[in-house]
Amino acid sequence: MGRRSGLAALGPLPWIAPAVLLILGVVVWPVYEMVHTSFQRISASGFVRGSAGLDKYRELFDEPGLGKVLISTVVWTVGVVGLTMLLSLALAQLFNQRFPGRRLTRWALIAPWAASVLMTAIGFKWMLNQTAGVLNTAMTDLGLIDSPKDWLGDPATAWPWMMFVAVFVSLPFTTYTLLAGLQTVPAEVYEAAKVDGTSAWQTYRLITLPLLRPAFLVGLVINLINVFNSFPVIWGMTQGGPASETATSTVFMYQLKDTDIGESAAMSVVNFALVVVMVLVFLKVSRWNEEES
Helix, strand or coil: CHHHHHHHHHCCHHHHHHHHHHHHHHHHHHHHHHHHHCCEEECCCCCEEEECCCHHHHHHHCCCCHHHHHHHHHHHHHHHHHHHHHHHHHHHHHHCCCCCCHHHHHHHHHHHHHCCHHHHHHHHHHHCCCCCCHHHHHHHHCCCCCCCCCCCCCHHHHHHHHHHHHHHHHHHHHHHHHHHHHCCCCHHHHHHHHHCCCCHHHHHHHHHHHHHHHHHHHHHHHHHHHHHCCCHHHHHHCCCCCCCCCCCHHHHHHHHCCCCHHHHHHHHHHHHHHHHHHHHHHHHHHHHHHHHC
């Protein structure tokens, strides 16, 4: 009896303890080590040479390429997420309709999701290869270009191609998230709107979009975090080169580890802070959504 009362006093702790330990082990501890490392002076061989104070952050913000990398990160994130959400909204609306071959097209959309992102990025890299790439061969044979182009060697052409691949691998999850949201809208609502004489555009704007907002916000925040932290697409296609011309802050962080581990850790802390800000903004928007509804 005493043993049972003792367990009862612990409440739900025995049940949630494994999850808490897992979070401590794979989230809290790595974050602590990341922040701690950013204040250390570490040699190239990995030995700690003492405290660096805020020196690593000063060195990071003095990096001549940091400003351009941050601007590229914003353009990359906004561009990829914006295109993904717009295309996914259109595809979800399409797949919510009945048409011949709908099941087949739904399955086809899953293909980019089923493949490894890094494998997809490397596949596109080979397709865009200057000497043996399929794209250069086809365009040269068709007379569209005079000579093969180094698509990934020039940032002006590398960025659009990387954004295309990032959108390509982001579409399946986002489309199915929005499709699930569309399918939760009761058919009776549309019937009532039709009886009231509401036009198709008014129905979509006043009924579909507001009811789709929860699913839209989920897709938006997950895409923001994933695209901001996107590493395989950029690293698999250009490795952030030449220099850091095609690097986002995540890739730039990885490049810094070759020269200064402490500075790389400082960049990790900055990236982590930016992600936390995005999540807080999402929570604020979600709370506003609940209050309005």
